[in-house]
Amino acid sequence: MSAKNVTVRYFAVLRDRRGLGEETLSTESDTVGDFIRELVVRYRLDLAPALIRAAQDGSFVDDSTPIRDGAQIVLVPPVAGG
Amino acid sequence: MFQLSHEPLIPWPVASDSAGGFVTFEGKVRNHANLRQVLRLEYEAYDDLAISEGEKLVAEAVERYRLESATVVHRVGLLEVGETAVIIQTAAAHRREAFAGCEWILDQLKHRVPIWKKEYYADGDSGWVGADAPGPNPELEAQLTQRQRRLAEIGDDGQVRLKAARVLVVGTGGLAAGCLPYLAAAGVGQLGLIDDDLVDLSNLHRQILFTVEDVGRLKVERAAQFVNRLNPTVEVHRHAERLTEVNADRFVASYDWIVDGSDNLPTKFLLNEACRRHGKPLVTASVHGFEGQLLTVQPDGPCLRCLFPTAPASRCVGTCAENGILGVVPGILGMLQANEVLKGILGYGELLSHRTLLLDLRSGETMSLSRTANPGCPVCGGGTDISDPCEVASMSEAHARLGVFIVVDVREPDEEPTISCDHVRLPFSTLDDLPEGNLVVVCETGTRSLRVAARCLAGGRTNVVSLRGGVASLAEYEPR
Incomplete structure (x- = not known):
């Protein structure tokens, strides 16, 4: 296990709850799923982790995908308004 | 009330001490339609269905616009230009509802009530007219x-x-x-x-x-x-x-x-x-x-x-x-x-x-x-x-999932009314630690309580759920 630097972008309600749109951070999480859970706890994103989808480097990936060092990660929650 | 009439229509007087707005709409036969001169109209209805659909429509209008009363009388048979084809009368506490209800009935009437209209034109032609069907116009x-x-x-x-x-x-x-x-x-x-x-x-x-x-x-x-x-x-x-x-x-x-x-x-x-x-x-x-x-x-x-x-x-x-x-x-x-x-x-x-x-x-x-x-x-x-693991749809689902639990109300101190069953009140804005044990979290709409349940789940706690629909869903709940 080693620390990886990633850029994270928060969309919609996640951006509101995180209080910013983008940040670069270091994580020890191995997979995308672990990383989502880590951020939900760390920043009180107040959404069940199973409801948050992540795209790594431009493609949606499932939770078991390994985090790549230097990745661009976009976190997308359900969006309801219309 | 919805009626069909073979006789000429005249508006009737209505009065009610609690209604401040009365609207009477009269729909009349016009002398032109789509650039053609119209001499007379003929309305034909499928009586039983028209009346039952019309009654439904009126009842819906009364509920939708909180009308005190609504009455519709529609002519059937042959009508000359200038004759009244329909009268709609609505009464409500305030004018806005009376106007809106009246227009809604008219709009709906054309689509839902089986009354057909035949136009007789000055050139001797005639034709049945669809409710709102636009004519073909290739040019x-x-x-x-x-x-x-x-x-x-x-x-x-x-x-x-x-x-x-x-x-x-x-x-x-x-x-x-x-x-x-x-x-x-x-x-x-x-x-x-x-x-x-x-x-x-x-x-x-x-x-x-x-x-x-x-x-x-x-x-x-x-x-x-x-x-x-x-x-x-x-x-x-x-x-x-x-x-x-x-x-x-x-x-x-x-x-x-x-x-x-x-x-x-x-x-x-x-x-x-x-x-x-x-x-x-x-x-x-x-x-x-x-x-x-x-x-x-x-x-x-x-x-x-x-x-x-x-x-x-x-x-x-x-x-x-x-x-x-x-x-x-x-x-x-x-x-x-x-x-x-x-x-x-x-x-x-x-x-x-x-x-x-x-x-x-x-x-x-x-x-x-x-x-x-x-x-x-x-x-x-x-x-x-x-489904979202953080939410239950009802108190009975909460019982089925958790057995015994404590109700936690996360509304702010100024939010009313107080809920009647045993509960703990911990406002969302200052919420820090939650009690141990199984918890059902409620708020006004179910949004804040869901955030609390999701926060617990993310922290590894699976015995906290939010009640869908907020305090209103607690209303029928009888604590055991």
Whole structure:
């Protein structure tokens, strides 16, 4: 296990709850799923982790995908308004 | 009360001490229709059905507009120019409801009550007239669409395809305000509109099909009127109801393309499933604050549930009313939805069927994220349908899941009324530690309580759930 630097972008309600749109951070999480859970706890994103989808480097990936060092990660929650 | 009459109609006097607004509408026989001179009209009704449908309509109007009373008398038989064909009378505490109810009855009457009208013209001709069917007008159509037909990708062939297309737009709010005008202007032959909502002042900053004068009126009626002013050759089908599990299949099956302009997750998911079952393409969009997302679901491509296999609780991300929304956001997303539909019908470009488009209108930045089918999708893959683990739909579900539990009310101290069963009050704004043990969290609407339950789950605590519907869902609860 080693620390990886990633850029994270928060969309919609996640951006509101995180209080910013983008940040670069270091994580020890191995997979995308672990990383989502880590951020939900760390920043009180107040959404069940199973409801948050992540795209790594431009493609949606499932939770078991390994985090790549230097990745661009976009976190997308359900969006309801219309 | 709804009646048919063979005798000439005269308005009757009404009085009520509690009603301040009385509206009497008289519909009369006019001497022209569609540029032809009309001499007389003949109304024919299927009596029993007309009366039963009419009574239903009147009862619905009374409830919808909180009328004190509503009465409709419709003529049948032969009528000369100047004679009264229908009288609608409404009484309400205030004038706004009386006016709105009266007009709603008239609009609905034309669609729902089986009364047919035959026009006798000065040239000796005569004909039965459909409720609102627009007459064919090839010359007008040709002029309206001449600039787009110049595009090689459209041409006359493309215009014929547009004319033959039937598009259903679910929800006539902010997304529809961006989408509907362009679908109508492009010459889509048939547009279906579904919405049971009335225009409210708080809608107008984004729902620009409507004006201040439309407040209190049915959105589908006003949207249909907008569409037909822009392009009178479009056939508009108005459905003043909500999309439900019962009617979704019927609606989806009757159209070629479905546009999701709804404002809630359950409707979006319901549409996704119905479109899958019927092999219909769906263009779905949703908005939040300054941001929006858009994707197209093709019958053989990845669906919305491939992306979100766990069904979120409907309040998990709040609503436009709670989060706020910039008016141009649904407008822009709605236009992009129209573009997807036009792409699909005409075959130009590339649909967003394997991508999700995210837009941030603060920065003007867009992201296009690729997505694939999910073998674990509960709709098109082999997965089981799992709901948001943080929410229960009722107190009985809470009992079934947790057994014994404590109720925690996270509303702020000034929120009323106090709930009657045993509970702990811990306001959301200052919430830190929660009691041990099984907890059912409640708030006013179920949004804040869901955040608390999600926070607990993320921290590894699985014995905390939020009650859907908030304190109102506690009302029938008898503690054991």
